Amino acid sequence: MDTRRFYLCGYLVCIDCWRAEQMESVSGRVASIVVCTRCNANVQACEYSEVFCGTSAERKKYRGPPQVIEDLNNSSTASLLVDFLSTSASNSTAGSAEHAAVMAVIRTLLQQENADTSDQDDAEYKHTAPCFQELDASEAVQKIEEILQDEQRMPTLAACKLGNSDQRSYPLDLPEDPAVDVPRFPIPHNEADRIAAAKTSSLLQLADRLAPETPRPELWLPKPDTKDLNLLCQLAAKTLDCEYSFVAIMCATYEHFVAENHPLLAGTLFPREHTTCQHALMSPYPFMAIHHEADVRFHKLSTTAKLGIRFYLGFPLKVPTEGGEAATVGMFCCLDSKPRAEITRTQYATMKRLANAATHFLQRKGRQVLEQQQHLPLD
Numbered sequence: 337m338d339t340r341r342f343y344l345c346g347y348l349v350c351i352d353c354w355r356a357e358q359m360e361s362v363s364g365r366v367a368s369i370v371v372c373t374r375c376n377a378n379v380q381a382c383e384y385s386e387v388f389c390g391t392s393a394e395r396k397k398y399r400g401p402p403q404v405i406e407d408l409n410n411s412s413t414a415s416l417l418v419d420f421l422s423t424s425a426s427n428s429t430a431g432s433a434e435h436a437a438v439m440a441v442i443r444t445l446l447q448q449e450n451a452d453t454s455d456q457d458d459a460e461y462k463h464t465a466p467c468f469q470e471l472d473a474s475e476a477v478q479k480i481e482e483i484l485q486d487e488q489r490m491p492t493l494a495a496c497k498l499g500n501s502d503q504r505s506y507p508l509d510l511p512e513d514p515a516v517d518v519p520r521f522p523i524p525h526n527e528a529d530r531i532a533a534a535k536t537s538s539l540l541q542l543a544d545r546l547a548p549e550t551p552r553p554e555l556w557l558p559k560p561d562t563k564d565l566n567l568l569c570q571l572a573a574k575t576l577d578c579e580y581s582f583v584a585i586m587c588a589t590y591e592h593f594v595a596e597n598h599p600l601l602a603g604t605l606f607p608r609e610h611t612t613c614q615h616a617l618m619s620p621y622p623f624m625a626i627h628h629e630a631d632v633r634f635h636k637l638s639t640t641a642k643l644g645i646r647f648y649l650g651f652p653l654k655v656p657t658e659g660g661e662a663a664t665v666g667m668f669c670c671l672d673s674k675p676r677a678e679i680t681r682t683q684y685a686t687m688k689r690l691a692n693a694a695t696h697f698l699q700r701k702g703r704q705v706l707e708q709q710q711h712l713p714l715d
Contacts (some may be wrong), residue, residue, distance in 0.1 A: 543605075546562065591613055
């Protein structure tokens with residue numbers, strides 16, 4: 337039987353189910369590719385009007401493979417975050433939960449320069465970084481600005497990698513009728529270890545507490561406070577000039593939004609196959625996507641329609657597995673209705689710092705949930 341491997345889905349198809357087509361590359365070269373009938377239907381179902389609008393220069397900026405570029409001046413990003421942290425600290429009353437969240441974020445960002453924050457609590461921090469105790473809020477924020485602008489602390493451009501940006505490393509399972517159904521979600525090779533790590537760190541329980549799939553008996557317990565995570569989301573949205581930012585935990589069948597910068601996302605969950613993060617799990621690196629409406633993976637997703645997504649950037653939130661390797665259990669993301677194909681090195685580095693801080697806070701809240709469950713009365 338004559339078969340061909342299709343360019344888009346990656347599967348072998350028989351001669352009766354494929355046809356030759358032409359595809360224009362980013363460089364403008366026209367190449368001949370093999371297209372199966374199912375994938376052709378999915379391609380035709382997408383919306384391309386926004387992709388081809390604007391001038392040639394504008395199209396070049398908003399099309400093509402996602403990439404990280406060098407920036408001329410990183411001070412603007414640092415100044416935005418510093419101003420926001422300073423304002424948040426000054427506008428909150430000392431001793432309040434809001435002020436405590438601001439100081440916790442500042443503390444954790446500073447702590448990253450001295451030690452890994454992923455498995456430390458506040459008591460350990462006081463021992464490892466006593467210098468912070470001598471700084472007031474304004475001095476601490478100024479120190480963060482120095483760190484964010486320090487070229488020596490920045491990753492090289494080559495180290496700012498994006499997952500599956502030039503070429504996808506996994507096949508797609510596209511629907512027969514793209515007007516009705518969405519693609520089945522891809523499953524990473526370490527899915528079992530990933531779920532086990534999320535359960536061991538009590539992040540599955542945390543997800544079900546903050547964005548429950550179904551009501552549970554222990555939901556009467558106080559929910560872990562997420563003001564610190566919400567503040568990180570606000571910082572991320574400012575870093576990338578995006579409308580939405582969120583922290584999510586990806587379980588076996590649902591993605592749970594546990595923190596966010598917008599009330600529209602608060603306490604929500606979506607089926608895994610309706611999320612962009614399902615594809616972010618397929619690489620250990622941050623994942624970036626543009627023009628969801630013109631992408632066979634995303635155009636029919638409920639999140640694409642609800643949030644008008646044309647730009648996505650997600651940084652993995654990783655915890656250790658039993659084997660000692662790190663597995664992605666959630667994502668720290670930004671979304672926007674304005675497409676863009678580039679982010680700067682400073683933006684990448686800043687998002688990575690914020691994602692590390694988010695992982696630290698998630699693990700600490702997971703321990704809090706575990707302690708609460710251990711003290712539940714027996715039936």
